[in-house]
Amino acid sequence: MYRVKEAFYTLQGEGAQAGRAAVFCRFSKCNLWTGREKDRTNAVCNFCDTDFVGTDGQNGGQFETPEALAEHIRRLWPNAQGRPYVVCTGGEPLLQLDAPLIDAFHAAGFEVGVETNGTLPAPAGIDWLCVSPKADARVVIEACDELKLVYPQPLAMPDQFGHIRASHYFLSPMASPALPEQGPDPVKQSNTQKATEYCLAHPQWRLTLQMHKIIGID
């Protein structure tokens, strides 16, 4: 059984695939936070900007088989040109995404992207893997397509992740957790300045911004 909080067609807002149309499949549950505000301060990951509790969001639900979920996601891809792309996120998608579901997405014609905190092993067959380390949670994934570090995190600074092989290294300024974003976010503005300074001083790191919040698409 797969539990999905919500699913929607949008543009990938972050990282090297930013601007690419994708169906986002947001799985329920995370291993680093319950998702309840009362638990946030004591969570390993305490800055999450996402509601991933339950299955009650837009196009959310429970799916008995990999084929049923792949078909559900396929219906959200408009009859358009271009390679269908699904981004599995959450919550923590690697609590649920397994090889049969990746196979079912491929069989439905999708390339499969994943956004993960990197603390769980990734099944084979993922086409684009983004690892975003959190605080002192040990990263077990050794290689990925992009490492996208939310910045700044006192327990997860960029120089700690040189051993993780990636084709791209991004810093993403930490935004305030409030959802949806209501007006200017001074915390994000200040973190954007800090991330900018870090990238200027360490050019192996690139800046990525949450484009979807800037243009207000989801």
Ligand SMILES: C[S@@+](CC[C@H](N)C(=O)[O-])C[C@H]1O[C@@H](n2cnc3c(N)ncnc32)[C@H](O)[C@@H]1O
């Ligand atoms: C909600 S997480 C879900 C996927 C996975 N659990 C993870 O942490 O990568 C999706 C992306 O949003 C990022 N993110 C979460 N909260 C954020 C915040 N307050 N500011 C900027 N990025 C944030 C995460 O680092 C991750 O790259």
Ligand SMILES: Nc1nc2[nH]cc(C(=O)O)c2c(=O)[nH]1
């Ligand atoms: N448009 C858009 N792009 C995203 N890239 C990563 C996201 C996520 O929450 O995983 C995200 C998201 O929530 N929306």
Ligand code: SF4
């Ligand atoms: S950012 Fe990712 S790891 Fe952190 S609480 Fe949210 S879903 Fe979990």
Ligand SMILES: [Mg+2]
């Ligand atoms: Mg998001």
